[in-house]
Amino acid sequence: MTLQDKVLERLQGLDDAGLRRRLRVVDTPCGPQARVDGRELLAFCSNDYLGLAAHPQVVQALQAGAALYGAGSGASHMISGHSRAHALLEARLSALYEPFIDQARALYFSTGYMANLALLTGLAQADDTVEFFSERLNHASLIDGMRLSRAPVQVYPHGDVAHLEQLLKESTASTRVIVTDSVFSMDGNLAPLRELDALAQAYDACLVIDDAHGFGVLGQQGLGALEHLDLRSPRIVYMGTLGKAAGVSGAFVVAHAHITEWLVQRARPYIYTTAASPALAHALMTSLDIVTGDEGRQRRETLATHVRRLRELLYLKHWSTPPTDTAIQPVIIGANTTAMQISSFLLTQGLWVPAIRPPTVPPDTARLRVTVSAAHDIDDVSRLARALNRAEREFHDYESY
Ligand SMILES: *Cc1c(COP(=O)(O)O)cnc(C)c1O
Numbered sequence: 001m002t003l004q005d006k007v008l009e010r011l012q013g014l015d016d017a018g019l020r021r022r023l024r025v026v027d028t029p030c031g032p033q034a035r036v037d038g039r040e041l042l043a044f045c046s047n048d049y050l051g052l053a054a055h056p057q058v059v060q061a062l063q064a065g066a067a068l069y070g071a072g073s074g075a076s077h078m079i080s081g082h083s084r085a086h087a088l089l090e091a092r093l094s095a096l097y098e099p100f101i102d103q104a105r106a107l108y109f110s111t112g113y114m115a116n117l118a119l120l121t122g123l124a125q126a127d128d129t130v131e132f133f134s135e136r137l138n139h140a141s142l143i144d145g146m147r148l149s150r151a152p153v154q155v156y157p158h159g160d161v162a163h164l165e166q167l168l169k170e171s172t173a174s175t176r177v178i179v180t181d182s183v184f185s186m187d188g189n190l191a192p193l194r195e196l197d198a199l200a201q202a203y204d205a206c207l208v209i210d211d212a213h214g215f216g217v218l219g220q221q222g223l224g225a226l227e228h229l230d231l232r233s234p235r236i237v238y239m240g241t242l243g244k245a246a247g248v249s250g251a252f253v254v255a256h257a258h259i260t261e262w263l264v265q266r267a268r269p270y271i272y273t274t275a276a277s278p279a280l281a282h283a284l285m286t287s288l289d290i291v292t293g294d295e296g297r298q299r300r301e302t303l304a305t306h307v308r309r310l311r312e313l314l315y316l317k318h319w320s321t322p323p324t325d326t327a328i329q330p331v332i333i334g335a336n337t338t339a340m341q342i343s344s345f346l347l348t349q350g351l352w353v354p355a356i357r358p359p360t361v362p363p364d365t366a367r368l369r370v371t372v373s374a375a376h377d378i379d380d381v382s383r384l385a386r387a388l389n390r391a392e393r394e395f396h397d398y399e400s401y
Pocket of ligand 1: 110111112113114116139141181185210212213241242243250251
């Protein structure tokens with residue numbers, strides 16, 4: 001049997017289990033109105049929470065960045081790829097986080113996935129014995145970063161601070177690192193960051209916070225979970241992504257300057273990769289102006305209004321919508337095939353809402369991952385709510401025959 005044949009068999013296994021995923025081709029810029037494989041759809045699936053991905057000023061800044069710095073960086077940061085655009089962006093981010101992290105220094109990465117790999121493998125080399133304490137629902141990039149580091153990992157149940165404390169108590173490692181998402185990407189709820197920070201203090205641990213879905217969305221200025229909770233701590237290592245609410249691409253880590261410098265020296269996923277296009281960093285300066293300014297605040301208010309409205313309009317009896325007021329509003333359905341059927345039904349209604357299945361979420365919690373954006377208008381939100389209410393009714397009436 002050739003490798004192709006073996007793989008084909010496995011692919012058929014995915015089909016049989018209802019787990020085969022399909023790529024769809026989008027012809028339009030990221031936004032609520034999408035043309036997908038030739039069809040016009042109203043999309044509730046992107047992480048462009050503030051609607052900045054196609055914002056004219058951000059697009060213009062990207063063009064200006066390319067004119068100023070060219071298309072590509074040409075090398076890794078350590079060789080010759082570290083452009084003035086990267087340095088300016090990092091200085092800006094460092095200043096923004098100084099109120100939350102002493103001697104804050106930020107480092108820009110081409111993706112959040114790479115940032116997490118770099119951060120966790122870097123931290124694991126900071127001491128002779130490092131142990132990670134990882135929240136059960138952490139994002140795959142955090143899990144992969146810890147695995148790649150080869151340091152031991154203790155997993156604590158979702159939100160279970162007492163369990164985590166027990167694990168910290170038993171640890172004999174000389175450096176303990178708590179690792180958590182701030183806003184869980186498939187549930188939309190917040191980690192108990194204050195309690196985690198208190199534990200980090202009590203047990204002399206470091207706290208890594210992945211704020212991929214909080215940055216831009218939470219806090220007066222959109223600086224994310226730290227600003228939202230007014231959390232200041234020298235123990236925090238913060239990761240924010242710039243391809244979601246910020247609408248562009250990449251991510252940043254911000255930590256005490258000594259820690260950041262250590263990552264520059266030792267984190268292989270930072271060192272052995274070509275620096276992202278400086279034009280992206282240049283565009284991000286404009287995006288940050290918008291995120292942290294009045295327009296960003298207005299966009300966060302619009303987003304919050306949409307989320308409230310959606311929750312008011314939904315009356316679901318069989319499916320659940322966990323309480324959260326972030327932009328991620330999952331509708332938990334249960335069975336994989338049902339979630340797929342509902343997602344297909346919504347498509348027939350012109351609505352694009354992805355079904356998320358295991359292993360991305362735990363077994364029997366397949367769901368629709370609804371994400372709302374400030375770029376939606378209020379009619380978009382009511383159209384979605386009507387379709388979901390109707391989908392549930394029709395599906396369960398049909399089931400009861
Ligand atoms: C999206 C995401 C990442 C990865 O960021 P990218 O820039 O998309 O690579 C990391 N952590 C979480 C929680 C995410 O949702």
